Amino acid sequence: MSKIGYARVSTTDQSLDLQVAKLEEIGCDKVFTDMASASNTKRNGFQALLSYLRAGDTLIVTRVDRIARSVLDLQTLVNHLKFNDIQLQALEQPISTDSASGKAFLDMLAVFAEFELNIRKERQLEGIAAAKKAGKYKGRKPISENVKLDIHRLNKKNQPITAIARELNISRNTVYKVLKR
Known part of the structure; x- marks a missing residue:
């Protein structure tokens, strides 16, 4: 019976130190x-x-x-843990999967976490739409007709897609898109 910790931050700009310290403080054998x-x-x-x-x-x-x-991700994880006789505990929330009330509270928190994620995505899309409308978000500059001709020329010479992309300093995906049209 070991206590195993898990800490996560969303970006490399954030620090794991506080979470790891809390997990080690309560006696996690590994984090x-x-x-x-x-x-x-x-x-x-x-x-x-x-x-x-x-x-x-x-x-x-x-x-x-x-x-x-x-x-869904949380319920899948909880079911996996339960099937393998592993408990889940959250330090800052009164959650433990060893009771019905703890499981119910866990599910409610998951709903709010998903809601928060969806709201953030909506705001991001709204911001992008506003930036596009204001002319500040124009997307990638289209590739030139010369590059398109070069892609077709090299393709007719049976050059591999990777070689074409490397020679023209473009992505393989761009090569595929041009050849598909």
């Missing part, structure tokens, strides 16, 4: 960390954590939003 959005479920530290956890362990986070940002 896994990530610097990535919680909506990204392919986080290296998170994947290593899931591989490391064993039956009887308690996974400890400072807050629920450190481990999941959607209700």
Whole structure:
């Protein structure tokens, strides 16, 4: 029965130090960390954590939003933990998955975390729309007709896509888009 901690921040500008210190202070034997959005479920530290956890362990986070940002992700994680006889505990919220009231509160917090994420996305889209309307957000400059001709010329010479992109200093995706049209 080990206490295993998990700490996460969304960007490299933020610090994990406070979360890690709290987790170590309450006696976590090991702490896994990530610097990535919680909506990204392919986080290296998170994947290593899931591989490391064993039956009887308690996974400890400072807050629920450190481990999941959607209700579905959180419920999937909680079900995985429960199936493997692993408890989940949040330090700053009265949550522990070993009781019905703790599970209910956990689900409510997940709803609010997902709501917050969706509101932030909406604001971002509104900001981009306003910037476009004001002429401040114009997107990427289109590639020139000469570059398009060069792509077709090199493609007719059976050059690989990667070689074409490298020679013209453009992305492979751009090469594919031009050839598709």
